[in-house]
Amino acid sequence: MVKVAVLGAAGGIGQPLSLLLKANTTITELALFDIANTAGVAADLSHINTPAKVTGYKGDEQLEGALKGADVVVIPAGVPRKPGMTRDDLFKINAGIVKNLATAAAKHCPKAFMAIISNPVNSTVPIVAEVFKAHGVYDAKRIFGVTTLDIVRANTFVSELKNTEPQSTNVPVIGGHSGVTIIPVLSATGHSFTDEQVERLTQRIQYGGDEVVKAKDGAGSATLSMAYAGARFVNSLLEASVLKKTGVTECTYVKSDVAEGLEYFSTVVELGPEGVSKIHPIPSLNAHEKKLLDAAVPELKANIQKGVDFVKNA
Numbered sequence: 001m002v003k004v005a006v007l008g009a010a011g012g013i014g015q016p017l018s019l020l021l022k023a024n025t026t027i028t029e030l031a032l033f034d035i036a037n038t039a040g041v042a043a044d045l046s047h048i049n050t051p052a053k054v055t056g057y058k059g060d061e062q063l064e065g066a067l068k069g070a071d072v073v074v075i076p077a078g079v080p081r082k083p084g085m086t087r088d089d090l091f092k093i094n095a096g097i098v099k100n101l102a103t104a105a106a107k108h109c110p111k112a113f114m115a116i117i118s119n120p121v122n123s124t125v126p127i128v129a130e131v132f133k134a135h136g137v138y139d140a141k142r143i144f145g146v147t148t149l150d151i152v153r154a155n156t157f158v159s160e161l162k163n164t165e166p167q168s169t170n171v172p173v174i175g176g177h178s179g180v181t182i183i184p185v186l187s188a189t190g191h192s193f194t195d196e197q198v199e200r201l202t203q204r205i206q207y208g209g210d211e212v213v214k215a216k217d218g219a220g221s222a223t224l225s226m227a228y229a230g231a232r233f234v235n236s237l238l239e240a241s242v243l244k245k246t247g248v249t250e251c252t253y254v255k256s257d258v259a260e261g262l263e264y265f266s267t268v269v270e271l272g273p274e275g276v277s278k279i280h281p282i283p284s285l286n287a288h289e290k291k292l293l294d295a296a297v298p299e300l301k302a303n304i305q306k307g308v309d310f311v312k313n314a
C-alpha cells in the first residue's frame, strides 16, 4: 500500500499534480485535501482507470483522514505570486498555512516523506523541520523542498540552445528556490557556452518563475510545469523507497552541511528507502558560478532564519 496525500489539491498546481499522480501506478491511495472544492476534483480523478483509490477531504476537521497512513505528503497549499511580488512576500500568508499543515502531519504521519512546494520554499522547509522538531519526530532525511522546476526549466533552456534532447539534458541547479539563490551549474553540463549565453541562461533560469507570473498577468504563477516537476519528484521518491531502485538522484533543498553557514541547501541528493541517502557536495564551480554562490548565501541565510524564527518565536 502506498498512500500519497496532496495538501492544496484543488489549486492551480494541486489539480494537475493530482492528475499526474493518479497516473502513477505505484500509488494505491491518493488523498486529496483542500479547504474548498476537493469533492469535485476527487470525484473527477476517481474515474480514471489506474490503481490509486482517490479520496477527498475538506477543511481542518478532515485533515487527519487525509494524512493518516500517508507515505508521502506533498504540499502545494498557499497563495501564489502576482506581478511585482517576490516569493518572500508570500511568507506572511503561506508560513502559517504550512506550519498548520506540518503540525497535523507531525501528529498523524510523522514518518511520511514531506515534499514542500509552497513558497517561499527557502523558508517553508525550515518551518516544517522546526515543527517536526517541536513534536519530537524530526528526521532530516524525510523533509524536502521541491526545487525540481528549476532543473526542468534549466534542462529546457539549455536543450533549446544546444539542440539536445530535453529529456536527457541534465543541468544541476543548486542553492535555494528564489532569484539569486537559484544557482545553475552550467559548467557541469559538458557543453561550452559564450559569456553572453551564460549570462542570459543564468538570468532566465533564476527568473523563470517571474516570466510565468508576468505572462499570467495577475492570474497566478507556474502551475502546469510545477505539476510536472512535482510529479517527477514524487516519482523519484517512490522509485527509490518503494521500488528500491538504486542511483535515483534529484536536486532538492534539504538539511545539509555542504555550504558553510547554511543549514539548508539544494545539491544533487541520492534518494533511498529512508529518503535522503547521500547528499552530494557542491560540484566544482567556475569563477562565474562561485560569484553566484557568494551572492546567494546572505539571502538564503536570511530566508532560513526567518522560517526557523517563525516557529521558534511563535
Ligand code: NAD
Residues within 6 Å of the ligand: 007, 008, 009, 010, 011, 012, 013, 014, 033, 034, 035, 036, 076, 077, 078, 079, 080, 081, 090, 094, 097, 101, 116, 117, 118, 119, 120, 121, 146, 147, 148, 149, 150, 177, 220, 221, 222, 223, 226
Ligand atoms: P492556488 O491559489 O491556485 O492554489 C492553492 C490552493 O491551496 C488552493 O486550492 C487553496 O484553497 C489551497 N489552500 C489554501 N490554504 C490551505 C490550507 N490551509 N490547507 C489546504 N489547502 C489550502 O496556488 P498555486 O498556483 O497552486 O500555488 C501554490 C503554491 O505553490 C504557492 O505558494 C506558489 O508560490 C507555490 N509554487 C511553488 C513552486 C516551486 O517551484 N516550489 C512552483 C510554483 C508555485
Ligand code: LMR
Residues within 6 Å of the ligand: 080, 081, 087, 119, 149, 208, 209, 210, 212, 213, 221, 222
Ligand atoms: C516558480 O518558480 O515558478 C514558482 O516558485 C512560482 C513563482 O512564484 O515564481
